[in-house]
Amino acid sequence: MAPLELHEKVLVAKDFLETTHGSMACTDCHGGDNKSDNMKKAHVGMTADPTFPDATAACGECHAEEAKLAKTSLHYTLATYKPIVHQRASTDPEKLQKLNQGMDNHCYSCHASCGECHVSRPNFAKGGFISGHNFNKTPDQTNQCTACHGSRVGNEFTGKTGSGDAHYTKHDMDCMSCHSTKDLHGDGKSDHRDRYDVKGLSACADCHQLDDSVEQHAIHGDKVSCYVCHAQPYANCYGCHVGLDSKGLAYYKNPDEEELFRIGLNPLQDEVHPEKWILVRRTPSVPTSFDFYGKELMPNFDRLNNWKYASPHNLQKKTSQNRECNNCHGNKDLFLTEDKVKPEFRKANAKVIVADKLIPEKQAEAEQKEEPKKKRSYF
């Protein structure tokens, strides 16, 4: 995605003025003083994005339901961050305050408002209109969705890393083909456990009927996550650190990244994810992530795993792991066994780590050949 020139970011297309939104006075939404001929004075009291942190005034008059739900959207609130990180945090109020300061400076600087999905590039991607201030009903994959979800989701989906996702490369689907407004506009809940805890979250089964006509689906059923068989190796990050440089500008450092594939145990089996076997991704959090703001801010780091549920966006019908039973069965390399987790993180990831004895046994060659093909094989 090429960066926008400064003038391009605020250039209003003349055809926008013919639209419903364009027929309103600029100041109705943005404030400022449209009577002034002086640029500085005209912009006093102006807000570039009138849809954040509350879209009620700007959008609510016509889009009441959307504006109301947006307040609970994780894109807006990032509401799961603090509850999750606080589980690891010190109970010392001074340390907690320092941790919150770090999170506010870094984690919470990233969000998406109504405007950042329907009008402009997100602030995270340095903003700017994507089509001359025209309002787009659905977000633009390149300029909006992957402007934030780029390094992992975007690159994996489009094949910049790996072979891409068949939904995109073979079927020309984009983000919105799966992620409907149910996913993105919020569900009214304010106590999401994590980002997968969203009512009506898109799922493979929304389109793919998991009936017994596919032999491997019948065998693995709801014991194995779809991703285990259909994902390719995906990005894993280690050791993110945040801080402010000598000019007070925020930085993020996440120098280590590698593509790999790890099957782990599901530590939170529930209705949405009942599977025992899931893919896990190494998230970049470490006990020292916020050390710039204070030492030992997360002394209870071990309370949560940092190998977490993964949903790589690089799905293919055929993958190396689903070509042969024994590509997974008995193949310790694919499983998140203890030796693949750094000693200091083994306690935190105890519920995810696969003990050697739990790895499914290798299938006998003869058994594989003799197995009658009563049902249509997936391969």
Place this chain on the structure above:
Amino acid sequence: MFNGKIVAFGVLIAGMLYFAGIAGSSSCVDCHTDVAKLKAIAKTLPKKEASAETAGKG
């Protein structure tokens, strides 16, 4: 006769408000639809900096 004056006055006020509205919004769009003006203004503005310490792929 009296009603006619009220209607005429109403039309006059409505017209003034309408043109005031157009004039109001045009002061913003005069610049924001003019590439040359915006380019000229952009040259005078300080560039936003990002930390040079940023590393990794985020």
